[in-house]
Amino acid sequence: SQTIHQWPATLVQPVGSPLSLECTVEGTSNPNLYWYRQAAGRGLQLLFYSVGIGQISSEVPQNLSASRPQDRQFILSSKKLLLSDSGFYLCAWSPGHGYQPQHFGDGTRLSIL
Amino acid sequence: QKEVEQNSGPLSVPEGAIASLNCTYSDRGSQSFFWYRQYSGKSPELIMFIYSNGDKEDGRFTAQLNKASQYVSLLIRDSQPSDSATYLCAVNRPGNQFYFGTGTSLTVIP
Numbered sequence: 001s002q003t004i005h006q007w008p009a010t011l012v013q014p015v016g017s018p019l020s021l022e023c024t025v026e027g028t029s030n031p032n033l034y035w036y037r038q039a040a041g042r043g044l045q046l047l048f049y050s051v052g053i054g055q056i057s058s059e060v061p062q063n064l065s066a067s068r069p070q071d072r073q074f075i076l077s078s079k080k081l082l083l084s085d086s087g088f089y090l091c092a093w094s095p096g097h098g099y100q101p102q103h104f105g106d107g108t109r110l111s112i113l
Numbered sequence: 114q115k116e117v118e119q120n121s122g123p124l125s126v127p128e129g130a131i132a133s134l135n136c137t138y139s140d141r142g143s144q145s146f147f148w149y150r151q152y153s154g155k156s157p158e159l160i161m162f163i164y165s166n167g168d169k170e171d172g173r174f175t176a177q178l179n180k181a182s183q184y185v186s187l188l189i190r191d192s193q194p195s196d197s198a199t200y201l202c203a204v205n206r207p208g209n210q211f212y213f214g215t216g217t218s219l220t221v222i223p
Contacts, residue, residue: 032209034211042215043201043213043214043215043216044157044201044213046211051209090156090157094209094211096209099144099145099164099205099209100145100162100205101145101147101159101162101203101205102147102159102203102211103159104156104157104158105156106155106156107155107156109154
């Protein structure tokens with residue numbers, strides 16, 4: 001069966017520091033991968049999605065970037081965090097074919113001080 | 114117009130009652146429809162998906178789809194306090210584009 005791993009679970013970072021969040025998927029190949037952010041009490045905001053290695057689409061302009069160095073690895077990065085980057089970051093995957101659901105990792109709660 | 118719209122609630126039902134959650138979507142090209150449950154502080158968990166018009170039942174949950182009206186619903190029978198959560202409706206359009214609603218908060222009162 002497929003599983004998705006996302007770490008760390010919580011992170012506290014000072015303003016201006018760098019960020020790296022990692023997500024890996026097991027038990028499938030060539031998945032579509034997604035990064036979302038969810039502010040407290042709000043809906044999901046799609047940040048990036050990827051249909052293959054090195055293929056990244058950005059949905060919103062921000063100081064974040066994403067990379068997919070391997071088929072089942074998705075990384076969210078920032079060079080300098082802003083206070084507004086606080087939130088709940090979720091990685092998700094879906095099969096690369098058909099109209100099938102997304103499955104989410106456990107998320108990373110990021111607090112910027 | 115939002116891609117997916119849900120009533121934010123909160124929706125309160127007594128224990129044992131039927132909870133009815135509704136969702137509308139704007140694009141008739143949407144192909145598949147999903148319901149996720151999200152407990153406070155946790156990630157969304159898939160509970161139901163439906164592709165064809167009509168009803169799909171899984172235990173206490175029933176998903177209903179009406180493509181002509183662009184309407185999806187989730188019924189929860191015999192609601193339990195453990196069903197208290199935010200329920201997210203999502204649609205998948207061609208090109209594997211997912212759109213989520215902002216969620217409906219459900220509280221089941223013991």
